[in-house]
Amino acid sequence: MSTLTAVDNLVARPPTTVVTTTAEFKQNKEEWEGLLSDLNERLEEATNEGKPKHIALHRKRGQLPARERIQLLLDEDSPFLELCALAGYGQEDMTVGGSIVAGIGLVSGVLCIVSATVPTLFGGAMNEASVLKSGRIHQIAMENRLPTITLTQSAGANLQQQFRVFHRGGAGFRNQALQSKAQIPSCCVVFGSSTAGGAYQPGMSDYVIMVRKQAQVYLGGPPLVQMATGEITDSESLGGADMHSRVSGVSDQLANDEYDAIRKAREWMANLNWDTKGQLPLRHLTGQYEEPHYDPEELLGIVSANIRLPFDATEVILRLVDGSRFTTFKPNYGGNLVCGWGFIQGIPVGIIANNNVIFTQEANKATQFIQLCNIKNTPLIYLQNITGFMVGKQYEEEGIIKAGSRFINAVSNSEVPAITIVMGASYGAGNYAMSGRAYNPRFLFSWPNSRCSVMGSEQLAGVLDIVMRQGAKRAGVKIDEELAEQRKQLFQLSVEAESDVYYTSARLLDDGIIDPRNTRTVLGYCLNAIYSNKVQGGNIYGVSRM
Structure with a gap:
């Protein structure tokens, strides 16, 4: 840690609302101990180089x-x-x-x-x-x-x-x-x-x-x-x-x-005399940046091992960025999506993180923010905890498809490098909008609690059950309820297995599973690698439905 720069003094440090003495915080930490023990065992297995x-x-x-x-x-x-x-x-x-x-x-x-x-x-x-x-x-x-x-x-x-x-x-x-x-x-x-x-x-x-x-x-x-x-x-x-x-x-x-x-x-x-095309900021090269003011160890108490339980993404960000200093973008608009700027190891970044499902406002907010990061040549970090876009008659009438399409258009055409961290749920088009594997982020890592699929296993099994029942009704076929329930449960188990983080990591849908407390270190190292090439934004627009 080094002395504050003039920039640091201008950037506010948002207060934390985390209380480390609550029963919920302590329970989360206990649950994470089991998850991390499992992760370490599997990573140890990966170091095996054959029989003695x-x-x-x-x-x-x-x-x-x-x-x-x-x-x-x-x-x-x-x-x-x-x-x-x-x-x-x-x-x-x-x-x-x-x-x-x-x-x-x-x-x-x-x-x-x-x-x-x-x-x-x-x-x-x-x-x-x-x-x-x-x-x-x-x-x-x-x-x-x-x-x-x-x-x-x-x-x-x-x-x-x-x-x-x-x-x-x-x-x-x-x-x-x-x-x-x-x-x-x-x-x-x-x-x-x-x-x-x-x-x-x-x-x-x-x-x-x-x-x-x-x-x-x-x-x-x-x-x-x-x-x-x-x-x-x-x-x-x-x-x-x-x-x-x-x-x-x-x-x-x-x-x-x-x-x-x-x-x-x-x-x-x-002897290569190798020169990088990107220029790392001076504050990174000289080490003139702060470590987070709020302890990254607290991430294990903030985030539940159960992805169904919500948490405030801002609290995660404050334990990743330098000095826990973070400038939010449109804080009173589209509150389910957190956007803003900070530094990681002295390197400027734009961060997009999920608090919940994406509505039209969240999609509009993200699209503008991605444009701003491209104008500023600022790398993007996506922190995924997303069940998808909101569905329903009201939201279709509001144009959720148009807003979501603009969001995905911006992600697809963004030219600044992106790093994605899956820190919980990663479902449906939310995975796409938040720069999932198909959208070619430079790096993508997962936390060991995370899950990724078209939707949650219960929802997916339920949807297929409804479709099956509607088809049977149209055909005038009587449903064998016992058999239908068995099929539903088997399918749900299959989806749960295929969305498990170890299943997806084994098939290279991420670049590795990491301890949440190491996220800042991993991000810093990846940003160093990114700057081996030129970091430059560009025009993010294709044809878009306004």
Whole structure:
């Protein structure tokens, strides 16, 4: 924390209405303890790199586990924002994390994407979750203009999932070509055998480092070569690091061991002379910003673990922004939507947060606010806790569709970067309007209490039950009430399972599940990444029904 700036002194700090001694506050904290314990257990599971005997054998060969490779690569004091840690969680034939560890960290002072295949899990073979996760990581690198370092040791595609991996997996090579064309540097460090599709990872990278007597890169190993051509050869002469460094030229640097390879990767990054296109504010670079005046620990008492219970989004914002200073926009209009400006780690942001369902006023307010943020080149943060837009005859007559369409139009055409945090419900068109995954926010994270679907499970099951009954009435068919109730309950259970945060995170509908108390830190790190590229707004208007 540093001294106040002139700007800080001009910005008001709204008073909090939170009372930490109430029974409700204490109950919320107790419920969150269970949710966070569950989250930590699952994240711990995601750090598993295989059976102990496989890891022991790996080490015996002079090789390091994936997470140790990353730790050695990163700067000593660098945080590491791991992304999509629970990809594939709970899915049959998948590995938690997709056999890839990936995230954002500092290497030789440069903020970059670092990813590593996990060779002690099925030889680092790529499954369906791996393909989806790799695609998302590449998107983050491209949008934010982050250099990439990939630590590779992979058996290529998991052949048992060939249909699910082969077709979409091929896009990974195209992505690398597009990254190189966009002049976003890529380095691949090959630590062990990387075959077939795994061979194209170094082949498509800008710069390649291979470890002597460990790295082997070939399209087909000795058995395949013998079957295809009759040629008999050994792995080292066919595709060893020494051959690729001296004969084929696939390797740009030959490392003596894994430590030397990591040192050479850090040296490569240091020599990039990398300049970001965005300019972070001076107050961020100098550390001249306040920590929140109101304790972020209080978020666990403010927000209920039960998403059906409302909470004041302003109280959340006051525990995220610098000094708990927040300038509200139209505070007396469209009160179910909170809009305003503040700073996070000295970086200016516009914040849009839900207090409840969206009416016409809320939609109009958001549309204007998004326009203002584009004019000011200010990144947007969406804090989702939304059941959707209001329905009913009165609201249709008022033009809720027109207002909602303008809102979604603005979100879709907004050119300033957006970060979305799902901190409760995320249902229906409310998910769209609040920059859900389909609207391409730069980053999207969820709290472990959150749920996302077309609507709540009870409402959705009820709607389908009404439709079924209306259809049966028109057809003159008598309903078997017992069977109808069973079907309704089974469907409701299915919707509840599919809207669960771990279900959606496993399918990469977010970039990770985070502890609410870490939200400010995550936002600050993401904003740093965003400013690696130019931050500029633009015209948000398409054709809109007025």
